[in-house]
Amino acid sequence: MSDIDLKHIARLSRLHLTDEEIRYFQTQVAQILAFVDKLKEVDVKDVEPTSHPLALQNVFREDTVVPSLAIEEFLKKSPRARGRFFEVPKIIEDNA
């Protein structure tokens, strides 16, 4: 359990962790996972998983247009927007 590759998990989480944070979390996460390992004791053969407490099936609604907030309202919330778009650092190489 102590061999969790925290750097890999942090990358999957798109989360920058400092070396200090990695050391700090390494022990704690290992302890928590050792604790949840107790679930191995439970026999769940032929048991269906519960992802949700209600017996809901797919919930559909009519495919009709209803009023919503203007795009500008949402763009205003962005740290950086231009025109009708959210702006992010360049993702396509010049020579691509």
Added chain:
Amino acid sequence: MELNQLTAYQLAELYQKNGCTQKDAVDSLKKAIETKDRDARQIHAYVTAENLSPRHRKAEKTSKPSLWGVPIAIKDNICVEGEEITCGSKILKGFVSPYNATVIEKLLNAGAIVLGRTNMDEFAFGSSCETSCYGPTRNPRDPERVPGGSSGGSAAAVADHTAIAALGSDTGGSIRQPAAFCGVVGMKPTYGRVSRYGLIAFASSLDQIGPITKDVRDNAMILNAIAGYDTKDSSSANVPVPDYMEFLGKSIKGMKIGKPKEYFAAGLGGETEKIINQSIDKLKSLGAEIVDVSLPHTSYSVNVYYIVAPSEASSNLARFDGVRFGFRDKSAKTLLEMYENSRGQGFGAEVKRRIILGTYSLSSGYYDAYYLKAMKVRTKIKDDFDQAFKKVDAIVTPTAPSPAFKLGEKTTNPLEMYLSDIYTISANLAGVPAISLPCGLASKLPIGIQFMGKPFDEGNLYKLAHAFEQAK
């Protein structure tokens, strides 16, 4: 008595007699919030005591006591149009909500006044209200101690009379445990009872919004207003909402109440156990029948929760990426760097810990062993409740294993902190309603008793809780 010290119902009765105006009530609360924000106890129930802009809508005064004119404080994870909402996190600082949550719409339509945002653990991840980017909230009953969490600000405000009543949210006990620690009443309704539209999601299969109030009657009055089906929340249930006030003042004679042996096993002890047992005797004297029941998978609930909740949270929190709202590291050169740095700088330690845990449980090669396994054990926990509710009308347990602990006492050991929710988590996993109310004091600190009920049977929980409360 000052207006801020009234219950919601008492204030509503005063309005009926034209004994005060809405402005009187709002002014009384504003004064209490501002004064108490500066006092030496540093309770800090609100994220800010400044710019308290009450929201209300013109509504016809009702002919009997109602929420008309009643100010209600809102946890900082429920959207109020035009108000900053942060979830106690740096990553959302400055974000102003563009719309109202459904519960806010319902409160405003009922004539209530929305006043103030209460402090919380960052993204509701916590049991002590110590992880907010605004700093901790303290327990008004003893400022050396935590108010509980994550709705610690809401519970502290109600207990300290800086709120008449408040809304909180509960994913693993976040309404009930702070209500117990602060000596107030907190209800986590059935999963699906209250719309979560406009609640910033933590763990979507567990989250519910509910009222935190000074007494049971206020709680029923607020749930009346906020419960019900909402097309904007596909997980809300299309089940009729009774008038919860109708359940108050009724006898509980003959009501069958289950006492699950697993909740009274190792771990519980001392004064908490003594007070809970005295409370159970009180239920008997009120005519209730106490029945021994078993919820055999109880001891696995915390284990299941700390797989399910962080997994769902890691997915829900993916939206905080610095692109569309919230904090962005503007110095980042690449998109990946922008995501990683914005999240790395914007989130606090407990949030990062849970994102890591959740991502690990969901990651390739571990999904079956952790997340899938936890979902299967969750089925067993839910089955336990289904079996127990064939025999009894409600279940009685302590709300928390101990009274409020001291600030800093559990911050270095997350596992110990997680275990303070041991009695509340099962209700979220099974989706059943549960209420906590004060039942006594252990060395001057409030102890909470919890009643859990059948799905959509909040009415009988109010009946039981009200009878218990009134019998004091």
